[in-house]
Amino acid sequence: MVKIAMVAGQVNPLLGHGAHADAPPQGLHVHLAELSSALAGAGHEVVVYTRREDRDDPDRISAPGGYEVVQVPAGPPSPLRPDETASAMGEFGSFLDREWRQRPPDITHAHYWLSGLATQLATRSLGIPTVQTFHSLGTVEHRIREKTAMDASARDRIRLERLLARGATRMIATSSDEVFELARMGLPRTRTTVVPSGVDAVHYSTAAAPDTTRTRKHRLLAAGPLELGSGFDIAIEALAGIPDTELIIAAHPAPPYLSRRADEQEKSRLVKLARVRGVQGRVRIRRDVGRDEMPGLLLSADTVVSTPWHDPSGMLALQAMSCGRPVIATASGGMLDTVLDEATGLLVPTRSPEAVAAAARRLLSDATTRATFGIAGRDRVLARYTWDRVAEDTLRAYERCVPVRRTAHRTARTGVQ
CATH class of the missing domain: 3.40.50.2000 (Glycogen Phosphorylase B;)
Incomplete structure (x- = not known):
């Protein structure tokens, strides 16, 4: 069993499980929830650290997928835009440092660049391996805006992403295209593993009832x-x-x-x-x-x-x-x-x-x-692309950083009877 700390300052995985009626049907919420569930189902201890957005929510929640969610008091207890969340990452990192001195994980996995800031602030003095997934790179986001001038916040993000990539024990990219982008940033390709996003093949299946309100051929x-x-x-x-x-x-x-x-x-x-x-x-x-x-x-x-x-x-x-x-x-x-x-x-x-x-x-x-x-x-x-397969690939990336003892794996959720 591996003790895994997932850090996602901007993402609450409970949204991915539909805990809130207005939860988006896809995105990082779902990715984090499904990956954490699959890793927990494979016999590993998973704790997800996310920023508290409601002062009435409990500090720790046992998620339906078998992992724990810790809601970190960092910044105001309300939803924040990504640029606003940056100012709370120092406080977030200090919480992680205190938490992990008492309850150290075997490995940490930061999702998105802001979470990487908090994670590496905490792990640099603790000697805990850090895996980083950006999910989206500032260099790419700026490039697709074409002629839009790069402001100070965009420049800071790109600079920090380079530092975080170099400071991480290992990088996980979500696509081959991202591997090339990281290489352009100076990260050796040998330090990067590609692990794609997954999909719930039971929920999204041919067994669902189609919408029939068609008005054209x-x-x-x-x-x-x-x-x-x-x-x-x-x-x-x-x-x-x-x-x-x-x-x-x-x-x-x-x-x-x-x-x-x-x-x-x-x-x-x-x-x-x-x-x-x-x-x-x-x-x-x-x-x-x-x-x-x-x-x-x-x-x-x-x-x-x-x-x-x-x-x-x-x-x-x-x-x-x-x-x-x-x-x-x-x-x-x-x-x-x-x-x-x-x-x-x-x-x-x-x-x-x-x-x-x-x-x-x-x-x-x-x-x-x-x-x-x-x-x-x-x-x-x-x-x-099932989540169990994605979890297996993620564990292989972890194995490059820490020993992983395999446990009995549950049956993959493929929808095949």
Whole structure:
């Protein structure tokens, strides 16, 4: 058994288990919850340290997945934006130092760069190995904004990410693309292990009941947060070149630190764009789509479209593949690994409505190819992207830092009876 300390100052894994009704259906909350559950199910002791956001919440919570959540009093007990959370990391790190002097883990695993700050502050004098996963890199986020000038906070983040990568015992990247980015930052590739995100192949399966409210012959589905970088505008512009097809945009609930007004502004922008492109009658935006609704929506689509500016995890593609649906995805980030071009879907250039339209016309005109891609996608998920498989890969990365004694592993959650 390995004693694992997960550090996630901005992410409460209980949201991933649906402890809150407005929890987003994907993202770091789900990643942390599912990975912690799988590691605990494999017989390891897992404690997750997250920042307290409600003064009435208990200090320690036993999560449904068999791990413990410690809510660290650092900063105000309320949701904070990422830039606001940075000021609380010194206090967070001091708590970890006190905690680990009394209750030392065998290994720590920091998620996101801010958590890495707190973790390395605590471990530098304790001699505890530290694994770091960024999930998203400041260099990439700045690059996808193209001509936007780099402000002081962005420069600080990039500088600190370099220091954290060098200071960590080992890096875990979520994609091959991230390995190359870390190498550009000066980190030897030999110090990095690729462990992708996973998907709950039972929840996202072909057994779910599909949504049947179709108004056109074909349906495309896009999903994600209602924000500019999600690339919904690319899908809307592509729709103008795809006849007799509707587009459903499944918008996830916004994080609590964002105002409802931001959602409304982005929705208004998309509605206006659909009107300008002459497809307003074929675009439907569904707000606050939760985790339970997603499988049915995925199964209702002929093809799933994932066109964000950048997606480190390829989560929507994984969900679609798990449900046996082909994917049209931008060739960037985690989707370069997740989607096998011409096997489980089609990869297209970023921000290219013309390429999306051409790919959609091809797939929508060929039911056999759609079915073949869908079967291959489901098989790929079961072989590579279940959370138990992700936990096994994570443990192999830990083994590069500390001895890991294997225990009886539970049956993988694949949905296969």
